[in-house]
Amino acid sequence: MTVNFFLVVAAAFLVSWMIGANSVSTAFAPVVGTKAGGVLRGALLAGIFGLIGAVVQGGTVAGTVGSGLIEGVELSTATGSIVLLTAAALIIFGVFSHIPIPVAFTVVGGVLGTGLGLGYSLNTSNVQIIVAAWIAIPFISIFLGYVFSMILRSFLDEENSETKLGALVFVIGAFCAYTAGANLVGLAIGPLVHDIDLSLKILLLLGGAIILLGAWIGGPRIVNAVSKDYSELGARRSVCALAVATVIAQVATFMGIPVSFNEVIIASIIGSGLVVGVGGIQLKKTAKTALSWIGSFFASLGITWVASIVFL
Template identity: 45%
Template sequence: MQELLYVSALAASVFMGISIGASTVASAFGPVNSARSANVLRAAFLAGFFAFIGALTQGAKVTETVGSGIIGGEIATVQAALILFIAALLVIVSVLGDYPMPTAFTVIGAVIGSGIAFGNPLRYQGIFKVIGYWILIPFLAVGLSFAIAKLLRRYVSKENSERKIKILLLVTGCYVAYSAGASAVGLAVGPLTGLIPSTGALLLMGGLSILMGAWLYSPRIIRAISFDYSNIGPRRSVAALGTAAILAQIGIFFGIPISFNEAVIASVIGSGLVEGKSNADTGKISRTVLAWTGAFFLSMALTAGAGFLILGL
């Protein structure tokens, strides 16, 4: 039975990595495809490759946070499988419904819910650090993307620098994919730290899973996302994605996974303010914030409920 649970936990981790590769990493190359800086298949290849490199080189801190910074004690095998299956299921459902659900919110919520059910002590300092940064991200993203968009508007001519903008957008997309892999790999493998003591092995497994998801499933999502970015132009796309990558790197430094959906949406709003206004639909933003907050508590509740059910059997 223990062997079956172990295999199930590994399968759930791979499933989560594939989900991340298909959704989170793909967002880096939507605007690249929109600006015709790379075709869809090449974009998917580059996204997966750079995400894999990011996972291997910078994924350790976030993995440590997810594995031991949110709840104390050892995460049991059945507990790890439960965390990853529920979080990945919520993400996959959102992808199939073309509604982006923040992976970071669902995984952290599931980790907390599992701790409540399985009796692991909650590390409130770590929880507040993560949630505090999530709350700061929209404000940081609006300000930073506004500043970057202002600089690009001033120094990069839209009419005379089309090739330069395309190259800059491609480089930014690669950097975002790298940062996404580094930030998100811990969400896929962090719960397994008690099962697999080697961080290097965990990061390799998570990185390969993300690579697989990006290569197999991200082309469809890249095509869909490219239409969203086609309306804001390549310079605003550079500002939005560059901001998301910078915020991800700050989070990685402190071991905090971020939601790229949250960072990019706020960055698009900030870059739009350069033109004196933003096309943001405040009603839609409010509904999105409520949905994401609901996703956090839903994953927590589902994992806690399933955990109590398993322990009661």
């Protein structure tokens, strides 16, 4: 076994951990925000449901990442290690900076960067679909979050909603974490699919298990931050935010499109919070987060482009 093999496996485990800590755990932030669950318990449950989603539905996105972005080329252990190590470094930076860096942006940017650096042709149709989805998702999430919250607001006042919707917030949060695991595990194990003599299901199970540990041990910080920093959440807005995020991410998963779950759920939280006006939204932090998302994509693309020219 080569050094590149061990590097890509270690990097895949590290990215899986970060997915659990930085993305899957975000799904339970509204649950914690409505006091339907504590931070530590919410992070653990997010990881469990993320593991289930990874095993059941994770293969579609894994195929896109492993062989669907570069025309006629499957990722090798060398390119995979560069992509995943770069993504992990950027995500770790985001965790310590209290900024949720999208795993999808860093991994996809890394794959594209290595492809360009090695002179390969990109699968432009797939890339265009993914980028279009990334651009559209915040607007769709904000709009649907606002509409759903307005509809629910007309049927339930805030006092009644806290008792009637508490259980529903928890159930939708669980499905949201499941969907996050289903979409995001492919970003970590996609580069391994064509280089390791293990079945896809085994790889998904291993990736999902590391996601669980990442969410349980590393997720409480992000859960606490997202539940407070972007919008003041009540039960009504939490139900709407989680429902919107789950629907959008499920559609993307079926289509094999890797999406930023942080982007989806934070945008839906913002949209649901707009029913009480912009005063409940942390606009400065939201703008900073959006810029960090864009920057992370281009940083990953640039770093891997240079690294592939120098080392491969």
